[in-house]
Amino acid sequence: MTALAMGGVVLPTVTLPVPEAQAVPPDVETVAVKGVDRAARGQAGALAEAVGGESEHAEAGGTPELKVLGEAADGSEAAEEPAPEEGELAALSPRRATQEFLVAGVTWEASFEDAAAGPEVTEVAVRLHEDGDWGDWRALGLDGVVTEEGRTGTEPITSAGADGVQVRVRTADGETPPGLKVDVVDPGTSAADATVGTDPAPASSASAATGREIRPNIVTRSQWGADESLLGSWPTVSGRLDAIFVHHTAGTNSYSKSQSPAIVRGIYAYHTKSRGWPDIGYQFLVDRFGRVFQGRHGAVDDNPIGAHAGGYNTGTIGVSVMGDYETARPSSAVMSALTRVVAWKAYRYGVGAKSHVTLPTGASTGSDTRARPGQRVRVPAITMHRTTNHTACPGRHLASRMKGLRTSVEDRVKRAKSYYGAVRPAVGKPNGRFPASQTPAQWVSTPTYSWSKVPGARKYQVLQKYAGWKDDMPDMRYWRVLGTTTNTSIKIKTSTGTTRHVAVRAISKNGDRGRIETITRSTRPVHPSNWVRSSTWKKVKGSGYETGQAFRSAAYNAQIKIRGARQVKSVRIMAATGPGYGRVQVKVGDKAYGTINLASSKFHPRKGFPVKLPGWKNGTVTLRNIDHGKEVRISSIALARN
Numbered sequence: 200m201t202a203l204a205m206g207g208v209v210l211p212t213v214t215l216p217v218p219e220a221q222a223v224p225p226d227v228e229t230v231a232v233k234g235v236d237r238a239a240r241g242q243a244g245a246l247a248e249a250v251g252g253e254s255e256h257a258e259a260g261g262t263p264e265l266k267v268l269g270e271a272a273d274g275s276e277a278a279e280e281p282a283p284e285e286g287e288l289a290a291l292s293p294r295r296a297t298q299e300f301l302v303a304g305v306t307w308e309a310s311f312e313d314a315a316a317g318p319e320v321t322e323v324a325v326r327l328h329e330d331g332d333w334g335d336w337r338a339l340g341l342d343g344v345v346t347e348e349g350r351t352g353t354e355p356i357t358s359a360g361a362d363g364v365q366v367r368v369r370t371a372d373g374e375t376p377p378g379l380k381v382d383v384v385d386p387g388t389s390a391a392d393a394t395v396g397t398d399p400a401p402a403s404s405a406s407a408a409t410g411r412e413i414r415p416n417i418v419t420r421s422q423w424g425a426d427e428s429l430l431g432s433w434p435t436v437s438g439r440l441d442a443i444f445v446h447h448t449a450g451t452n453s454y455s456k457s458q459s460p461a462i463v464r465g466i467y468a469y470h471t472k473s474r475g476w477p478d479i480g481y482q483f484l485v486d487r488f489g490r491v492f493q494g495r496h497g498a499v500d501d502n503p504i505g506a507h508a509g510g511y512n513t514g515t516i517g518v519s520v521m522g523d524y525e526t527a528r529p530s531s532a533v534m535s536a537l538t539r540v541v542a543w544k545a546y547r548y549g550v551g552a553k554s555h556v557t558l559p560t561g562a563s564t565g566s567d568t569r570a571r572p573g574q575r576v577r578v579p580a581i582t583m584h585r586t587t588n589h590t591a592c593p594g595r596h597l598a599s600r601m602k603g604l605r606t607s608v609e610d611r612v613k614r615a616k617s618y619y620g621a622v623r624p625a626v627g628k629p630n631g632r633f634p635a636s637q638t639p640a641q642w643v644s645t646p647t648y649s650w651s652k653v654p655g656a657r658k659y660q661v662l663q664k665y666a667g668w669k670d671d672m673p674d675m676r677y678w679r680v681l682g683t684t685t686n687t688s689i690k691i692k693t694s695t696g697t698t699r700h701v702a703v704r705a706i707s708k709n710g711d712r713g714r715i716e717t718i719t720r721s722t723r724p725v726h727p728s729n730w731v732r733s734s735t736w737k738k739v740k741g742s743g744y745e746t747g748q749a750f751r752s753a754a755y756n757a758q759i760k761i762r763g764a765r766q767v768k769s770v771r772i773m774a775a776t777g778p779g780y781g782r783v784q785v786k787v788g789d790k791a792y793g794t795i796n797l798a799s800s801k802f803h804p805r806k807g808f809p810v811k812l813p814g815w816k817n818g819t820v821t822l823r824n825i826d827h828g829k830e831v832r833i834s835s836i837a838l839a840r841n
Contacts, residue, residue: 218390223424223461225468226385228300232292232366234375239293239365246288249324249336249367251449251525251591264586266577267570268557279569282589286321287373292366292381294333299362300383301458302465303327306352306473308378309345319371323353325381328363329451336367337449337523340590341567343509346475350378354592355469357450357462357521382473386464389424393457396422397490408619409711410547413611415539417483417499418492423460425467430496431477434680436662437502437514438715440548441556441676443541444508445601446519446584447593452487452527459486462521463494470506480506482516483540489532491540494519500710502548504677510561510568511587514676516544524594537604541581542611547622552609554580558587559674581605625711627653629687629703631718639839640771640807641693641721642745648701648718649688656705658683662715663691665699668725668838669763672698678715695726698840724773724835731760739832745773749834753781757824759833766815766840771807772822773835776800781829785810788818797831807835815840 239245267277305323310316324336339353366381397416467479482498482505485491497503507517518540520533545552555577562572567589570576584592629650637646662678693699700720705713735754770785780797793810800808820838824831
């Protein structure tokens with residue numbers, strides 16, 4: 200023990216214990232906004248221009264970092280969507296006193312089935328009461344995500360301690376959005392906020408670079424006090440990383456170091472409790488003091504899909520700087536932290552710091568994407584929210600530093616490659632052992648998927664994607680996590696008419712993921728209740744049929760149709776065979792692709808009778824008896840996608 204001398208008195212030095220981080224439940228106060236308050240409209244500055252609107256610093260002709268490619272799904276030309284018009288005043292609340300809060304945001308009711316229904320919101324602005332004064336109007340970005348509960352809203356705004364709020368909303372026709380409200384979040388305090396630490400990167404591997412070698416120290420969810428009871432299920436992950444988006448949160452630039460964890464908790468509470476999301480939208484956040492905070496659950500070891508750039512969330516991650524960089528310049532601490540976290544992910548997933556990538560535009564209505572849904576855009580791999588969406592985010596001052604950020608990231612990645620080498624998977628890949636008799640048509644409902652054991656694997660992550668016969672299969676850029684297991688097999692039940700793509704990857708003891716390896720893609724038959732049959736078909740039962748029943752007809756041109764099929768690669772049927780049975784013609788749309796002779800065709804046990812198509816086809820699938828007086832008996836129809 201050391202001693203400290205003060206005025207001749209020797210005092211022992213006492214090391215006080217550091218408070219442990221703990222989950223902190225937030226307090227969310229809701230203020231309803233009902234139309235235009237007459238008295239508020241008469242106040243000076245009520246209709247003043249909001250700071251942070253895209254129009255303030257929009258480049259003529261759009262952003263030079265964006266190139267729109269090809270036609271949209273509706274056939275429209277490759278051209279940037281115009282920014283929304285200013286619109287008409289639809290709501291203006293009076294100045295409301297509230298509880299003290301660090302985060303606020305505005306939400307309203309929307310249709311989950313049709314996000315374009317209802318009034319088109321063109322501007323949402325708020326002003327906060329802080330330090331005894333009302334601030335300027337601040338424009339909030341619209342994120343466009345509509346929850347199943349039927350709400351949408353804005354990005355959050357942060358404060359160092361506001362106690363009042365006023366809201367202004369414009370819509371295309373002046374109609375007030377239904378259920379309009381502003382939520383203010385008091386994230387609570389924790390004794391650990393003032394001493395929050397960081398989680399250092401794990402030790403690097405001696406045999407090969409895994410990407411963790413340049414991982415920055417991170418304030419984990421437990422360290423910033425995430426209330427995990429708010430965490431819901433959002434099991435989708437990106438299969439690869441194409442681009443990294445830079446954001447800012449807007450709002451205060453004067454928060455204290457001890458307030459940073461609380462602000463992260465406040466954004467988390469707004470996203471989960473007010474927006475109805477299952478988690479915080481950003482994968483990572485950076486405070487003005489240069490600390491990196493983990494956002495979305497699993498973001499350190501995996502690439503969980505976030506909700507940070509509507510239309511472009513898949514295959515990307517979002518890093519949001521806590522502060523308003525429309526009005527303030529980012530400090531060296533901010534730029535250093537941004538460089539560290541972006542370079543780590545770029546190194547780990549092979550993202551070129553100065554490269555360009557092509558991203559498809561998703562149908563995230565209300566996100567103000569510059570391109571139309573279905574169009575592809577070419578953007579820098581390290582990009583900004585404003586590049587793809589009509590928003591000022593991440594603010595003009597941070598936008599002006601993007602070129603330097605890319606150079607710094609490139610330099611850091613080059614040094615990592617020179618010292619550690621190129622990143623390689625920390626664990627090997629499993630080999631699938633799914634029964635060949637169940638591919639591509641899965642005749643049983645609950646097969647066993649199995650794979651080889653991988654040396655060095657602690658467990659295995661099982662991933663899947665699936666779709667009914669009327670829906671397109673999800674693209675290869677994302678997966679749903681089914682779960683993890685220490686076993687090398689799993690049983691998965693598949694509903695009728697569904698195509699299921701199953702993959703697995705090994706996870707090392709350090710949490711490193713191996714490559715995603717496909718086990719199989721297989722399709723369950725469409726249930727007979729979804730067959731449209733002509734009147735001559737009759738049901739017969741028997742244990743000899745695949746499903747215990749079949750439908751028979753000896754009438755010429757007797758037809759079975761399955762309407763609205765998507766992405767059909769082959770049609771496979773189970774049917775009775777033998778002398779005297781007839782022929783079945785297989786059509787998709789108006790074109791015939793093959794004929795099955797049930798009297799003499801070679802039967803494939805467990806695979807049925809296949810008719811392969813020249814590529815994926817969409818439309819009505821028709822099975823037609825093309826013989827007079829010869830019976831056909833069909834028990835199962837699978838519309839396989841491979």
